Amino acid sequence: MDYIQAITYLYSLRKSGVELRLDYTRELLSMLGNPESGLRFVHVAGTNGKGSVCAMVSSILRSDGYRTGLFTSPHLNRFEERISINGMFIERDEVIEMVERMEPLVEEIKSRAPGPTFFEVVTAMALSYFAGKNVDFVVLEVGLGGRLDATNVVEPIVSVITNIAVDHQRLLGDSIKEIAMEKAGIIKEGSVLVTGAEGEALEVIRDVCAEKSSELLIVGRDIRYRRVNSDLEVQRFYLNGICDYGELRIPFLGEHQIFNAAVAVGVIEAMRRKGLLISEDSVRQGLKEARWPGRLEIISREPMVVLDGAHNPDGIRALKNSILKDFVYKRVILVIGISRGKAVPEMVKEISQIADVVIVTRFEGNSIEPEIIIEEFRNNGKEVVLKDRIPDAVNYAMNKAGNEDMVLITGSLFTVGEARRFLLGEDVK
Numbered sequence: 420m421d422y423i424q425a426i427t428y429l430y431s432l433r434k435s436g437v438e439l440r441l442d443y444t445r446e447l448l449s450m451l452g453n454p455e456s457g458l459r460f461v462h463v464a465g466t467n468g469k470g471s472v473c474a475m476v477s478s479i480l481r482s483d484g485y486r487t488g489l490f491t492s493p494h495l496n497r498f499e500e501r502i503s504i505n506g507m508f509i510e511r512d513e514v515i516e517m518v519e520r521m522e523p524l525v526e527e528i529k530s531r532a533p534g535p536t537f538f539e540v541v542t543a544m545a546l547s548y549f550a551g552k553n554v555d556f557v558v559l560e561v562g563l564g565g566r567l568d569a570t571n572v573v574e575p576i577v578s579v580i581t582n583i584a585v586d587h588q589r590l591l592g593d594s595i596k597e598i599a600m601e602k603a604g605i606i607k608e609g610s611v612l613v614t615g616a617e618g619e620a621l622e623v624i625r626d627v628c629a630e631k632s633s634e635l636l637i638v639g640r641d642i643r644y645r646r647v648n649s650d651l652e653v654q655r656f657y658l659n660g661i662c663d664y665g666e667l668r669i670p671f672l673g674e675h676q677i678f679n680a681a682v683a684v685g686v687i688e689a690m691r692r693k694g695l696l697i698s699e700d701s702v703r704q705g706l707k708e709a710r711w712p713g714r715l716e717i718i719s720r721e722p723m724v725v726l727d728g729a730h731n732p733d734g735i736r737a738l739k740n741s742i743l744k745d746f747v748y749k750r751v752i753l754v755i756g757i758s759r760g761k762a763v764p765e766m767v768k769e770i771s772q773i774a775d776v777v778i779v780t781r782f783e784g785n786s787i788e789p790e791i792i793i794e795e796f797r798n799n800g801k802e803v804v805l806k807d808r809i810p811d812a813v814n815y816a817m818n819k820a821g822n823e824d825m826v827l828i829t830g831s832l833f834t835v836g837e838a839r840r841f842l843l844g845e846d847v848k
Contacts, residue, residue: 422511425518426498432525432537439567443528443535447543448572450524454550458488460573461686464561464602465581467734468615468679471671471711472581475683477558479705481505483697488549488557490570492538495713495836496845502545504552506710517544538562542569566604577689578605578612578633581682583620584733599623606633611692613685615639615678634692636661636685644681646674649745651717656680662688664699669706672715673741680706713835715741718842722820723748726839728832730758732765738829739769749823750775752816756809756834759787767795770829776819777803780812782833792830809837 480487494500499508561568599620615638628635647655656677658664718724729738753774779789793803806812816826828838
């Protein structure tokens with residue numbers, strides 16, 4: 420088996436779609452000798468900001484000398500980004516080795532049942548890989564929801580729910596309370612939970628924490644922050660509460676990323692409460708050195724080209740506010756493609772407020788029909804150009820843009836990933 424064959428096999432499992440359950444992941448891990456049982460986890464759920472929090476927590480831990488595994492999804496450029504240790508992606512020959520190990524196990528299950536999905540298999544792969552590499556900690560991002568997500572087979576030292584908004588209603592429920600219950604399913608008995616949730620969602624989380632005797636740390640109450648200033652390179656903010664760091668810096672743009680940083684530091688404080696030694700210097704250094712592409716990422720300055728994977732109304736709203744507050748531009752030339760099942764009317768209503776030129780496109784895979792997006796933009800009084808391929812949409816936008824304009828590419832991490840690969844000429848696998 421070569422790398423292309425290994426990846427093709429994994430991607431063939433996507434035909435199973437998305438299934439929320441734990442049985443197949445547990446069975447695969449049992450076949451592998453339960454590698455997760457010897458690992459220490461930080462388990463991160465939430466509607467928005469999960470990946471950024473994971474990136475910051477893992478950066479802080481490795482700054483303190485801990486060998487840190489990171490499991491995230493989806494990838495932007497290539498599969499290996501999903502599984503990394505101390506910032507280094509899994510090697511392609513290691514992917515081949517892991518797939519060769521997993522394939523007979525998957526096929527054995529499929530001989531008597533529908534079999535595991537792509538995400539279930541990759542989750543089991545990642546946990547086995549981290550165990551084999553003797554990592555000190557694994558920062559584990561939930562794929563979808565929480566309670567029945569494939570990652571919810573672990574016993575974390577700290578759990579995280581960044582925030583809760585309406586998204587993935589078909590699988591998680593139509594109300595904030597229903598979605599909060601699904602995400603609160605990661606809370607374990609006698610554990611510590613860090614959250615930035617508010618309102619009804621926070622009430623649900625409080626109740627579950629009380630039921631499970633889990634300590635609750637809340638951003639805004641126990642961990643407080645205040646933005647100082649920012650430019651296009653760095654944001655500075657004060658952080659205090661159960662921790663008092665004074666001024667901290669992050670290389671991420673957007674005030675929502677300061678919130679994510681506060682959540683990440685809350686995780687470190689929770690780990691300290693578990694008796695782990697992590698220095699204040701490592702927190703400062705880890706935040707400064709954290710990287711997470713595709714989130715308000717500037718690819719070019721003349722014209723300004725910004726990529727952001729906002730994929731639901733709350734994410735689009737945060738993006739819009741950041742563009743208005745932090746950037747200077749003459750026009751926004753928008754390239755947008757959205758996944759199926761998303762709240763298109765609400766997303767379009769938000770982003771229409773800053774878009775001067777709109778180019779609608781589609782990405783490879785689970786992209787919604789562009790005509791649906793176009794109709795919503797027209798309902799918001801916008802003229803729209805349709806380009807069926809993302810490279811064509813990006814080229815059209817770049818040709819339209821003057822040096823003082825901004826090309827903004829958003830709507831889905833899949834849109835951003837495909838556009839990023841095209842703009843940077845990076846590996847497409």
